[in-house]
Amino acid sequence: MVTIEDVAKKAGVSIATVSRVLNNANNVSEKTKLKVWKAIEELNYKPKILASALARHKEKFRVGICESKRLIDMEKEKVVPEFYTVILTALEKTGEAYGIKFCKMDLFNPSECDGYILVGGDTTKELIKEYKNLKKPFLLLDHYIPGEKVDCIVTNGFDGAYFATKYLIKKGLRKIYHIHGPLNSYGFKGRFDGYTSAMEEAGLLPKYYEYDDVKDNMSDVIDFMLRKNERPEAIFASNDITAMRVIRELKKRNIKVPKDVSVIGFDDIISAESFDPPLTTLKVFKDEMGSLAAKRIYELLVGQDLHPIMMSLFTKFIKRKSSI
CATH class of the missing domain: 1.10.260.40 (lambda repressor-like DNA-binding domains)
Structure with a gap:
């Protein structure tokens, strides 16, 4: 044993x-x-907590973890998506306590299940309609679509971005630029809005640059930023991967971080702490997101508290050496 x-x-x-x-x-x-x-x-x-929970819950459920093609391709190529790995590990382990067996599948072509968890920002209104037609419980994990009253578990990106930007402003910085991903993502849009609100409240002009992580055009983004404007005093990036790309490009141009430019990311992925320099960021409580998603899909499967809810987790500011 x-x-x-x-x-x-x-x-x-x-x-x-x-x-x-x-x-x-x-x-x-x-x-x-x-x-x-x-x-x-x-x-x-088999921890005792899981064994006792399984004894209480006689029903067994099969739930689809519905991933975008990009996430599936990354997993096939043995590329570890750091952010979602933590979320999905917590989701699966908590789900065991409720008799849930999770099966990964294509977001756009789900197989027959008792319920579904739609992962990431690729879900559209059209896709929501298709899942509603399945007449099975489902929820969005790390995404929300305005106007669609469906269950979702998200991070409060607005609050985190607002706090980070205000932190930089309180440090006396004024030229604070934002590099973000596609704004059709609820997470990136919330961070965009939080940054904007903090800048405008301080009477400062927000400046934005969009980064395409598929094409990886960060070199062009940094060149355009430096040509068009004065060198920034700080850059707030919409996630840690983007922040790391920013720092690498600044280093190539002999711009020191944080002496010349402070950089703040978002997510606090595992590699953020070991990066050079260690990344200042907003910690997303990824394991809690996974755990809450497992508990909520179980409630929906057994018909408990069926009115749709949105759970939004606050972030925590993690100060490291990439910012003043």
Whole structure:
């Protein structure tokens, strides 16, 4: 019989750390959580909390994790999408306690399931209509579409971006520019609006640049920014991957971070802390997003509290060395 001690030994952590992970405590890093969950999976360890929950819930459900083509392609190529890996790991592990078996599938071509979780910002109004026609419970994870009253779990990007921008302003910086992804994404749009609001409240002119991470046009974006305007004092990026690309391009041009330009990202992915320089960012509570999504889809599957809800998690500012 596999014990919690076996899990701790395999993961290279203490028994107390394994216990904190099982209880979804906040004081464990995402990197450590993933190590523990991997050990649990490899050893096929069944925590008592899961065993007791499974005993209470007799029904078993099959739920589709509906991913965009881009996410599916990344996984096929063994590219780890850091942001969603943490969310989906927490989703699957919490779902076990409710008798849910998750199956990954194509967002645009779902197979027969008891319910669906639509992951990321690729969902459209047209797609929502198709899922409604399936007459099965579903929710959006990390996305919201204005006017569509469907269940969703999101991050409060407005509040995080507003806080980060105000932080830079309080430090005496005025030339603060925003580099963002496509604004059809609810997450990027909220961060765009939060940055704009903070700048306008301070009587400062917002300046925006859109980055295409598929084409990876960051070099062109930075060149255009430096040609068109004075060098920024700070750049707020709509996610950590974008912030890291910004820093790499600034380094190529002998612009020092944070001495010449402060850079702040968003998400606090695992590699943000080990980046050079370690990235100042807004921490998204990704494991909580996954856990809440599992609990909510279960409620919908058993017909509990069916009126659609939107759960929005606040972020936490993480100060590191990429900003003053």
